[in-house]
Amino acid sequence: MSITTVHGTSGEDRGDYTRAESRSIRRRSLRLLADILRPRRRLLVLTVVVVVVSTILRAVVPSLIAYGIDAALPAALDGDWAPILWTASAILVAGGVGGLLVGWYVVLIARLMQAIMIELRTRIFRHTQRLSLEFHEGYTSGRIISRQTSDLESIQELLDGSLNELVDAVLIGAFTLCALLLLDWQSALILCAAMIPLVLLMRWFVRESQRGFRATSVASAKLIVRFVETMTGIRAVQAFRKERRRSREFAGAAKEYLDANLRVVRLYGVFDPALMLLGSTTIAVVLLWGSLRVVDGTLAIGVLLAAIMYVRNFFGPLEEVATFLNSYQSAAAALEKVSGVLEEEPTVADPDQPERLPDHGGTIRFDEVEFGYGAGRSVLRIPDLAIPSGQTVALVGTTGAGKSTLAKLVARFYDPRRGAVRLDGVDLRSVTSADLRRAVVMVTQEAYLFSGSVADNIALGNPDASLAEIQAAARAVGAHEFIEALPDGYDTDVNKRGGRVSAGQRQLISFARAFLADPAVLILDEATASLDLPSERQVQAALQRLLADRTAIIIAHRLSTIEIADRVLVMEHGGVVEDGSPAQLIARDGRYARLHREWAATQE
Missing domain, CATH: 3.40.50.300 (P-loop containing nucleotide triphosphate hydrolases)
Incomplete structure (x- = not known):
């Protein structure tokens, strides 16, 4: 189902949707991405394997440190340096191999993302040329330019950088929680309890930022349309002395775009401090409860240190999730519009079983x-x-x-x-x-x-x-x-x-x-x-x-x-x-x- 319409203004251009329309648009966008990724499955699988292995190596480092403090260090004090040397070597190997894999992952993800962008650009260009005159007479040139420029730039920004941050946050979070459960289940329970307000915070932010970025996408398209219309019709604008009027209209569109962006910025003014407060509170609770157990002799000090490092590692990447969500909502709104154009069908289509015209005729x-x-x-x-x-x-x-x-x-x-x-x-x-x-x-x-x-x-x-x-x-x-x-x-x-x-x-x-x-x-x-x-x-x-x-x-x-x-x-x-x-x-x-x-x- 395509929500974009040729005549009039569609829900995508207004930025408002019914629930059924939103689900249909999301499915349409996912179909587009799946279709683009299908020929690149091997590259995608290799990228996933590399990033998973590199994340596992990074996640084991705090556990190695805990072992070094609680087991290898006492052995060294008794004259046995082998455990501490093996621990240091393992940390060095985990860090070095993990770093190399991260570098390889960056190259692989860049290849994958650039292939996606080239495919999207080419598809839009090919498809808009194939669409019938009826589409082009109803779909302004400014909106088409917006699809090829600002919308694709939003998607590219997500794929080039923010996606790396999301993958890092998700995998580090998952492996950190698993490692913490194996190391100290009580600290893991404290982290799980902290995830309840974290999920509520994330859900609120996603919902509000989705609305905000749809509004900025619509406002951006209007701004481009105003600019393109004025520059394309500059002779008429100057001939009828409409420069001031067009300037006022452009300034109004620019103000609408500014206001839409400021609404999104205010969301981050709430989200970032709340996320930092939740992370600091969780670390403080883990430290307090862990200290009580260290004093009682039921918890080794190295395990407490590793638990604090794991909790810090869990919340650290989450601060980058805000950056991803910023790019994601903007890119999701852009992908909705791009997929809408690509789902348009020519009203004048080639027949399934064509007949050939005579070489010479004209009747x-x-x-x-x-x-x-x-x-x-x-x-x-x-x-x-x-x-x-x-x-x-x-x-x-x-x-x-x-x-x-x-x-x-x-x-x-x-x-x-x-x-x-x-x-x-x-x-x-x-x-x-x-x-x-x-x-x-x-x-x-x-x-x-x-x-x-x-x-x-x-x-x-x-x-x-x-x-x-x-x-x-x-x-x-x-x-x-x-x-x-x-x-x-x-x-x-x-x-x-x-x-x-x-x-x-x-x-x-x-x-x-x-x-x-x-x-x-x-x-x-x-x-x-x-x-x-x-x-x-x-x-x-x-x-x-x-x-x-x-x-x-x-x-x-x-x-x-x-x-x-x-x-x-x-x-x-x-x-x-x-x-x-x-x-x-x-x-x-x-x-x-x-x-x-x-x-x-x-x-x-």
Whole structure:
């Protein structure tokens, strides 16, 4: 069961859960860890063996000291130095071998933990790329970045250091109690009695810190979202003079994060002193009761010293448990969110038994198609629509008429609620994403360029293309001249998001990328909106040549772009209300004719 939701705010993002949700989330997180650890079982077993043996060697040292004081030392006073030498040698061997094993354990645990972190990072990246467009439109980029950064850093902090402290505390505590029971059961009973308030203290701290760290995780994610939104939309922020407002909003998120952290700090202000007081009280009681028995002659002084050392060793690592619990609660909250993302399933999934699309085609058919976003009302109804192979169709209509939604169904970014969208007679739900991306390419208004050269960005359409083929695609869309004028021509690094080229030039590069892919169906969604009129005319001439043998769907508000279309579909309220060639629709004097007259008036 995945608690994360695409639309709205989930319990994980609010930080509040029902009891059933909490159990489900914990099981989900444990399944994730078990799945990652399964291929690394041998390394995990070796690590456990090494740490257990090293802890046993460290736990026997107080008993050896007790033997040295109570048995070996009197023998030495009588002239027999063999016992004291053997005892000293045993302490030296236990310490030396234990130290070597601790060093080996540190290396082994580091290898194991780094393997886990690499696997988590890779899984998140791979999985979020595989998720459908619906997920990414509802899950903000700031939250995704938070999963890859602050959440994984919390998990890494736990695995790198705090886990060592927990293992040390648990094993030392267990072996110390066992050794103390064998050495002096009365002191062991005092320690067991002290464990009652210790368990209550730990339980209180775990419960309260769990709430606190969930709150800090949520507040941290909000802070990242505020930052990413502002930096991503910095042009709009500066254009509308919203710097002060965004600063106030960021300061509010920062204050919420600060308050959440301070609440956690106050918990430690209670936990640490209480733990120290309980440890000191237990040592004092063991010392007092042991002294009475030493005076009575029922307890050897060496055993009392060893018992005090064991109690001190038991409580000493527990002070480090607070550090582990700090990291654990933060990491647990982070792992809940990471596992939630990894449990998301694509709403548009590959079929179990796919059908292959023909190599050459492009006939599109909508058969009783109905579509709506999420659980909302239907926004698109296309009872019957056929687009023959090789035809260029323009979609026209007001904002929200359903033009982009229709195009996204053809590209299979979404699946219809009812009916089917078919390409060359094949239901798109029966086609693998790889096969569909080969046949259908969409160019949007946001011409995104990746860091790298111009040639690399064009070659995304066909990674195996030669430089000559890349240049031919650029010439076809009129991009060759400006690319040659760049400092290093096709080898020019465009920088992040194409910062070295203008918006129009980025769009031309994206056209070249699409044409190099040579799809059967090409979708242009407001793809010429960022071009000036001379560039648009240049692209239109290229489009007429390059779209001659393929199916094309063009969405544009500029009717000049639509003039190259063979057919126009006028859409309103999610349906097609007019269908025909541009000349036919102008002659009918309907919606398209009215739009055409308004556009023509602006050109005079």
